[in-house]
Amino acid sequence: MQKNITSLNALNWDDLKFFLEVARTRKASNAAKRLGVDYTTVSRRISSLETALGTLLFEKSRTNGFVLTAEGQRLLSYAETIESTLHMACEQVSGSGVALSGHIRMGCTEGFGSFFITPQLSHFVDAYPAISVDILPLPHFISLSKREADIVIALERPEHGPYVCCKLTDYTLRLYATQDYLDSHGPIRQPSDLNSHPFVSYVDDLAFSSELLYLANLLPGASANLRSTSVIAQYVAALQGRSLAILPCFLAAQDPRMIAVLPEEVEITRQFWMYCREDLRKLKRITLLWDYIREVTEMNHAFLMGEPAPLRFRQPLAAER
Structure with missing residues (x-):
């Protein structure tokens, strides 16, 4: 019992942020870029976390990078829950202005992302300047589990996973x-x-x-x-x-x-399907963008179905400016 108390006291909660990024990117160098630090800082924080927990979280491979051990896999689910809970807590105790700020990554098929979603998002960020959005119009599968994106628009509905999903449009x-x-x-x-x-x-x-x-x-x-x-x-x-x-x-x-x-x-x-992780769906900025995409897509139903209709944009409310 004393060992567990000592380990918990020695734990730096900020190390979990480094653990999550390495687990998602599988490379300390990529995690360092996303966190805005150098490689040695990431390596040091991972070692600190492993020491505090008294276990090996990653096995390092030249070909596969940082691979989670069985203990690392178990920690990952808990760390993601902590991360989501912290996001929710910050929104609950912060004012609405803080809640409607932050960063969102949206993954989307290449054509739809480039010719429909990106023009719509240019209007969204104009209406909500405190929210920044990355659009990833990549012609391959985007992983939500690795947090490569917060929201995904895809051709197929996900078969399983802790996701909230809706049919976006034909x-x-x-x-x-x-x-x-x-x-x-x-x-x-x-x-x-x-x-x-x-x-x-x-x-x-x-x-x-x-x-x-x-x-x-x-x-x-x-x-x-x-x-x-x-x-x-x-x-x-x-x-x-x-x-x-x-x-x-x-x-x-x-x-x-x-x-x-x-x-x-x-x-x-x-069809296009839109989905995101259940824990992220409750965040206000995610809800805002989710509802916005659904609204502008419904507004452009005729355009998307090939009828003679122009691309339309939602006019932001005066309160959003």
């Missing part, structure tokens, strides 16, 4: 080409005509979601002579007038250079 994709392409290639009057036309599409085995593999499912006879993991790269390639591309309407329909081909016959509907 959206439409259609087949697009430039006028130059249509003028210089054979006529396209029906879907069977597409078998002789070149496409730009995803790299099948590198697609981060099966929801992206619509070309093979919709047009089995079509061939892609140029492929990319980036929907923006596909969009730019189609603009060169040498291939067709299936693109989200929120990306291509607002560009007058892009023309929808067989819009009635070639149309795909997909």
Whole structure:
């Protein structure tokens, strides 16, 4: 019993912050960058925590970095609970001005993040200047468990985990080409005509979601002579007038250079899901951004479904300025 009391008294609670960052990034150098300190400080704080607890929390590997031991895994869940509780406590005892401040990271698919979410967030941070937002429009899975993001917008609903999740919206994709392409290639009057036309599409085995593999499912006879993991790269390639591309309407329909081909016959509907960790969902700044994204998405339903509608922005209330 005396040993436990001594260990607790020797524990520096601030060391848990360093532990969490190393556990999430698996590299002391990356943790140091996120915390704004040097590598030696991170290493020293981790050693201090291990000494205070009397156990090894990480095994160090040249290839895998800092790997949590079984004891480290057990501590991680407790440390995250402490972190969330501290966030909630600060909001409860602080004024509303403090509660509506801080930093949020939002992960999102590349096209939606770049062409819809980022423009909307530029208006959000203008209305709430005390809140800073990182948008991560990356074409790969973003881990909430490693706190790579606080909120994620994805093509698929998470199968399990301590998450709050909602369907954000449906959206439409259609087949697009430039006028130059249509003028210089054979006529396209029906879907069977597409078998002789070149496409730009995803790299099948590198697609981060099966929801992206619509070309093979919709047009089995079509061939892609140029492929990319980036929907923006596909969009730019189609603009060169040498291939067709299936693109989200929120990306291509607002560009007058892009023309929808067989819009009635070639149309795909997909969904976006928004989710975050249960413990973070209660934070006021997370709730504010969550509700804001849902509102502006609903406001732009027609735009996202490929109907002739402009991109709309929510007008902030005077009290938000």
